[in-house]
Amino acid sequence: MTEFEYDLFVIGAGSGGVRAARIAAGYGAKVAVAEEYRVGGTCVIRGCVPKKLFVYASRFPDEFEESAGFGWSVAGTAFDWKTLVANKDREIARLEGIYRRNLEAANVEIIDTRAELRGPNTVHLANLGRDVTARYILIATGGHPNYDRTLPGIEHVISSNEAFHLEELPKRIVIAGGGYIAVEFAGIFNGLGVETTLLYRGEEILRGFDDDLRAGLHAEMVKRGIDVVCGDVFTTIEKTADGLIGHTASGRGLEADQIMFAIGRSPNIEGLGLAEAGVEQGWNGHVVVDAYGKTSLDSIYAVGDVTDRVQLTPVAIREGHAFAETVFNANPVSIDHEAIPTAVFSTPEIGTVGLTEAEARERCRAVDIYKTSFRPMKLTLTDRDEKMLIKLVVDADSGVVVGCHLMGPDSGELIQVLGILVKMGATKAQFDATVAVHPSAAEELVTMRTPTSRWAAEYAAE
Numbered sequence: 001m002t003e004f005e006y007d008l009f010v011i012g013a014g015s016g017g018v019r020a021a022r023i024a025a026g027y028g029a030k031v032a033v034a035e036e037y038r039v040g041g042t043c044v045i046r047g048c049v050p051k052k053l054f055v056y057a058s059r060f061p062d063e064f065e066e067s068a069g070f071g072w073s074v075a076g077t078a079f080d081w082k083t084l085v086a087n088k089d090r091e092i093a094r095l096e097g098i099y100r101r102n103l104e105a106a107n108v109e110i111i112d113t114r115a116e117l118r119g120p121n122t123v124h125l126a127n128l129g130r131d132v133t134a135r136y137i138l139i140a141t142g143g144h145p146n147y148d149r150t151l152p153g154i155e156h157v158i159s160s161n162e163a164f165h166l167e168e169l170p171k172r173i174v175i176a177g178g179g180y181i182a183v184e185f186a187g188i189f190n191g192l193g194v195e196t197t198l199l200y201r202g203e204e205i206l207r208g209f210d211d212d213l214r215a216g217l218h219a220e221m222v223k224r225g226i227d228v229v230c231g232d233v234f235t236t237i238e239k240t241a242d243g244l245i246g247h248t249a250s251g252r253g254l255e256a257d258q259i260m261f262a263i264g265r266s267p268n269i270e271g272l273g274l275a276e277a278g279v280e281q282g283w284n285g286h287v288v289v290d291a292y293g294k295t296s297l298d299s300i301y302a303v304g305d306v307t308d309r310v311q312l313t314p315v316a317i318r319e320g321h322a323f324a325e326t327v328f329n330a331n332p333v334s335i336d337h338e339a340i341p342t343a344v345f346s347t348p349e350i351g352t353v354g355l356t357e358a359e360a361r362e363r364c365r366a367v368d369i370y371k372t373s374f375r376p377m378k379l380t381l382t383d384r385d386e387k388m389l390i391k392l393v394v395d396a397d398s399g400v401v402v403g404c405h406l407m408g409p410d411s412g413e414l415i416q417v418l419g420i421l422v423k424m425g426a427t428k429a430q431f432d433a434t435v436a437v438h439p440s441a442a443e444e445l446v447t448m449r450t451p452t453s454r455w456a457a458e459y460a461a462e
């Protein structure tokens with residue numbers, strides 16, 4: 001007989017929490033999960049899934065345009081924002097239903113409430129006004145968009161949360177930020193015909209990505225008519241009769257119907273009772289955990305974005321699964337956060353895994369770069385001047401491919417497979433031993449015979 005009401009109480013039914021709850025219940029644990037908004041979390045409700053649906057919507061004009069070169073005439077196209085939003089909402093509701101049913105089928109109790117810690121084994125259910133006890137508590141509360149709260153006029157801006165539910169498609173939008181969410185939404189709005197500006201405080205968009213991808217996407221976005229402004233920030237947002245004007249440090253006055261902030265995300269920790277319970281927190285309040293997701297308290301674990309490690313759905317899912325294996329199946333599993341393949345669903349899209357060229361130079365004695373940039377075959381019968389980029393970063397001593405960086409059609413799909421190769425430690429020679437698939441863009445991955453550049457520490461030091 002347990003002295004607690006539950007073996008596991010999960011706070012947050014997002015990617016990490018749902019997986020942990022289901023796996024733990026599968027091992028016989030008595031599990032409840034509290035959700036204050038909608039089951040499925042950020043990814044399903046207002047992240048990856050609706051975003052990808054919007055990305056698809058935004059790319060149809062390209063298809064219409066390209067089809068002309070192949071003899072098609074597509075007349076009278078028109079786009080209806082409200083239809084897209086309504087259909088997206090219906091799909092999200094369907095997915096939420098599946099998430100709920102899967103939890104119920106696994107015998108997980110879903111409690112629709114905000115939950116807060118009241119101690120190492122106690123959780124307060126805000127909507128029900130009562131406390132419950134659990135042997136283990138999992139914090140899987142995710143994160144929320146950052147705003148510059150001190151900026152005059154900040155109350156007029158939106159984040160990705162609101163972008164999914166706008167009543168009207170704006171005619172002009174300015175997106176502040178240079179990370180993957182910012183560039184993805186810039187591509188979405190631009191593709192849907194919105195006059196789009198991206199305003200980023202840093203020197204170049206996509207900090208942390210390979211420099212060729214950063215410069216490459218910047219150039220392609222500009223070709224598509226997006227005004228990409230780097231090295232500038234908003235100083236005031238002014239509401240006018242016509243919409244908004246975003247005044248910047250360098251004196252620009254960017255006029256828009258909507259201004260969207262996508263300047264990063266912070267962990268959902270406010271009012272959670274972490275400090276009171278004695279849970280150690282990091283620089284931005286995130287929950288500090290060990291390799292198994294354990295916090296500074298033995299009974300409290302945390303997974304996903306609230307731990308501020310790698311903010312991606314598959315990572316949160318793996319962390320949730322590993323936690324359940326570790327605690328409820330006596331099988332300690334830790335997560336390797338190295339070489340995680342990831343896509344940016346900008347247009348053109350990006351796929352990346354492993355070390356950037358700059359990182360490889362720090363870790364390897366010598367680095368070979370194999371790089372090619374070309375016009376995708378599908379565009380050869382069109383006027384569109386868009387380049388696909390393929391770049392392999394190779395440790396010259398071992399021949400191991402330590403990084404792959406792609407920009408162009410289907411890069412998000414290709415990088416999943418390349419991720420397996422990089423994770424396996426495949427060498428460039430093994431890439432080359434593979435027969436090409438022709439005609440394809442991906443064949444370049446196995447046909448680049450000689451390095452386009454070589455860097456060696458001994459020469460760099462001179």
Ligand SMILES: Cc1cc2nc3c(=O)[nH]c(=O)nc-3n(C[C@H](O)[C@H](O)[C@H](O)COP(=O)(O)OP(=O)(O)OC[C@H]3O[C@@H](n4cnc5c(N)ncnc54)[C@H](O)[C@@H]3O)c2cc1C
Nearest residue numbers: 012014015016036041042047115141142304305311312313
């Ligand atoms: C616009 C956007 C696009 C994205 N695109 C991608 C993508 O393409 N690919 C990708 O891998 N990742 C993407 N992400 C990131 C991804 O959504 C997150 O990394 C992932 O959802 C994290 O999962 P999680 O379980 O940590 O938290 P979440 O999924 O955020 O779930 C946390 C849940 O906890 C609930 N909650 C919070 N506090 C409480 C409380 N006190 N009580 C009860 N419930 C609470 C929240 O309502 C939420 O449902 C995107 C994110 C955004 C915002």
